[in-house]
Amino acid sequence: MPVPGPGYSITIRVAAPPSASVAGDLTSAVGHVGGVITAFDVVDSHADSVVIDITCNALSADHARDITEALRALPGVDVRKVSDRTFLVHLGGKIEISAKVALRNRDDLSRAYTPGVARICQAIADNPDDARRLTIKRNTVAVVTDGSAVLGMGNIGPAAALPVMEGKAALFKKFAGVDAWPVCLDTQDTEEIIRAVELIAPVYGGINLEDIAAPRCFEIERRLRQKLDIPVFHDDQHGTAIVVVGALRNALRVVGKDMADAKIVVCGVGAAGSAIIRLLLQRGPADIVAVDVDGIVHRDRGDTDANLRWVALNTNRENKSGRLHDALVGADVFIGVSAPNLFGAEQVATMAPDAVVFALANPDPEIDPLEAQKHAAVVATGRSDYPNQINNVLAFPGVFRGLLDAQAHTITDAMLLAAADAIADVVDGERLNASFIVPSVFDAAVAPAVAEAVRKAAGGH
Ligand SMILES: NC(=O)c1ccc[n+]([C@@H]2O[C@H](COP(=O)([O-])OP(=O)(O)OC[C@H]3O[C@@H](n4cnc5c(N)ncnc54)[C@H](O)[C@@H]3O)[C@@H](O)[C@H]2O)c1
Numbered sequence: 001m002p003v004p005g006p007g008y009s010i011t012i013r014v015a016a017p018p019s020a021s022v023a024g025d026l027t028s029a030v031g032h033v034g035g036v037i038t039a040f041d042v043v044d045s046h047a048d049s050v051v052i053d054i055t056c057n058a059l060s061a062d063h064a065r066d067i068t069e070a071l072r073a074l075p076g077v078d079v080r081k082v083s084d085r086t087f088l089v090h091l092g093g094k095i096e097i098s099a100k101v102a103l104r105n106r107d108d109l110s111r112a113y114t115p116g117v118a119r120i121c122q123a124i125a126d127n128p129d130d131a132r133r134l135t136i137k138r139n140t141v142a143v144v145t146d147g148s149a150v151l152g153m154g155n156i157g158p159a160a161a162l163p164v165m166e167g168k169a170a171l172f173k174k175f176a177g178v179d180a181w182p183v184c185l186d187t188q189d190t191e192e193i194i195r196a197v198e199l200i201a202p203v204y205g206g207i208n209l210e211d212i213a214a215p216r217c218f219e220i221e222r223r224l225r226q227k228l229d230i231p232v233f234h235d236d237q238h239g240t241a242i243v244v245v246g247a248l249r250n251a252l253r254v255v256g257k258d259m260a261d262a263k264i265v266v267c268g269v270g271a272a273g274s275a276i277i278r279l280l281l282q283r284g285p286a287d288i289v290a291v292d293v294d295g296i297v298h299r300d301r302g303d304t305d306a307n308l309r310w311v312a313l314n315t316n317r318e319n320k321s322g323r324l325h326d327a328l329v330g331a332d333v334f335i336g337v338s339a340p341n342l343f344g345a346e347q348v349a350t351m352a353p354d355a356v357v358f359a360l361a362n363p364d365p366e367i368d369p370l371e372a373q374k375h376a377a378v379v380a381t382g383r384s385d386y387p388n389q390i391n392n393v394l395a396f397p398g399v400f401r402g403l404l405d406a407q408a409h410t411i412t413d414a415m416l417l418a419a420a421d422a423i424a425d426v427v428d429g430e431r432l433n434a435s436f437i438v439p440s441v442f443d444a445a446v447a448p449a450v451a452e453a454v455r456k457a458a459g460g461h
Contacts, residue, residue, distance in 0.1 A: 002059055003036075004056070004057035004059050005385075009055065009057050010068075010084055011039075012067070012079060013043070013051065013079070014054065015049045016077045016078075018049060025074055026040075029071055029073075033063075035057065035058055036056055037055070038055050064082070095173070139178060139404055140178075141208050142200060142201075143183060143208045144183045144212075145182075145183070147160060147211065148213040148216070149236070151164060152363060168182070169181060172400065174397075175398070178400050180400075183197075183200065188216075190216050193220055194220055194227070197220075197224055197228075198224070206231045206232070206400050206408075207224060207230060207233070208400065209232065211236065212236075215305060217237065225411075231403045231408050231409070231411040233411055237274065240275060240392055242395040242423065243394050243395050245283065246421065246438065247390055248358070249283075249420070250424050250427055250437040251356045251378040251380070252333075254377065254432060254433065254437060259284060260285070260286060261286050262332045262333055263287050263331050264287070264288045265328055265331045265335070266280075266288055266337070267292075267336040267337070267338045268291075268336060269297060269307070269311055273335075274307050276335060276337065277314075279417065279420070287316070290311050295321065296326065296327050298312055298319050299316070299319055328347050329351070330351065330352055331351050332351070332356065333357075334351065334356070334359070336360055336365065336366035337361065340366065341366070342367065348375040351376070355376045355377060356377065357376040358390060359372060361382070362382045365381045365383070369386050387436065388435065393441045394423050395419055398419065398446060398448065398451040399411075399415070399416075399419050402452065405451065406458035415453075415454045415457040418454055423439065424438075425449065426443060
């Protein structure tokens with residue numbers, strides 16, 4: 001059952017009679033309609049009233065309105081203002097640029113700007129590699145989207161995607177000290193996106209593609225990798241694949257199985273699923289069977305899409321056909337990056353003993369985690385309200401920290417696998433169990449460990 005969380009947190013300012021029972025009356029009214037109070041502040045007092053800010057978590061915008069109405073219905077209570085704390089956080093955006101140099105006087109100005117800066121420009125003109133030493137290119141990543149596949153909302157366009165990209169930039173800074181900047185492009189044309197990124201590339205040490213729909217995202221990434229001399233990384237693909245591969249290594253340790261013996265079902269062959277399959281294949285599992293909205297992907301299905309054809313040729317050794325339920329029979333591992341509520345406990349019961357279930361469709365997984373737990377030994381989701389959250393934040397900040405520090409020109413599968421192992425290794429043998437196969441996103445050890453692994457894999461020191 002969903003519980004009120006901080007995503008719908010409101011502060012309601014009320015004026016109420018200054019009676020001895022006022023605090024109890026107000027908190028009971030909120031509690032009665034299911035609001036969860038997180039703060040109660042008396043902000044002003046008069047002879048005939050007190051002014052109180054009640055901050056509480058709600059389930060939804062409608063629920064927030066119910067809570068407000070419950071307070072308004074109390075005798076003598078005047079609701080003065082309702083602030084949505086999530087909107088407050090976004091007022092004016094979530095990131096800003098700040099100067100690293102002092103500009104106090106003409107002397108400072110002459111070095112940071114003209115005339116001194118001209119010598120720096122000339123040095124870069126003479127030796128373009130110096131841009132990585134003498135400009136923000138050293139530490140800056142573009143977070144590029146066309147707004148076509150934003151979270152669970154789909155194609156909401158570039159302006160509406162900006163709050164997500166700002167959030168991503170804030171995470172880059174917080175977890176790895178990387179300066180990331182949102183680049184929301186007002187086009188969904190593959191050629192225009194490629195050209196636009198190519199044209200802005202001189203400023204950046206790396207390109208993080210974000211929330212660009214499949215299959216367009218595959219071609220955009222492939223072509224940009226060919227054209228640019230900086231790493232290009234589509235986080236929805238590779239960030240997910242890194243965390244899944246790391247988490248699966250630990251899950252298999254928990255159940256005492258080897259990757260070489262593991263039969264894996266990957267449901268969803270879009271951005272996330274394709275990248276997971278490609279990276280997992282490098283780890284040599286016994287077999288992978290891919291499933292999409294049309295059922296099991298096999299060689300005789302007649303897919304024309306290049307990505308699906310590649311998957312059909314490189315998975316499903318027995319060339320099975322059928323539906324998801326057929327694929328699950330006897331499987332050791334299920335990895336879902338597809339759609340909500342596709343199967344139940346009965347199907348998990350048909351999997352091999354000590355099954356591992358990663359149900360990652362967001363916000364509602366392929367199977368209710370509580371149902372999955374009835375027969376699976378390890379269950380992971382993409383959600384923060386269950387154990388084992390598969391969250392890309394574990395990967396992308398450290399990956400780009402490592403790439404920037406190594407001054408890498410490309411990104412390779414070896415680097416992705418090194419990052420996956422680094423995440424898995426943060427969970428040492430002492431802490432590893434069925435409810436703890438990945439570290440917390442707030443574990444400060446993760447990003448430096450990932451960065452070091454990527455830097456070494458990139459040939460840096
Ligand atoms: N860290 C995480 O937890 C994480 C990371 C990435 C993606 N996801 C989730 O995974 C899902 C897919 O993301 P994506 O970016 O790859 O999307 P996508 O649109 O690129 O791909 C979706 C895939 O799911 C398949 N699919 C849809 N309905 C299906 C059904 N009923 N049965 C079987 N397959 C079905 C489609 O055929 C397609 O292959 C989303 O819910 C997303 O939120 C979670």
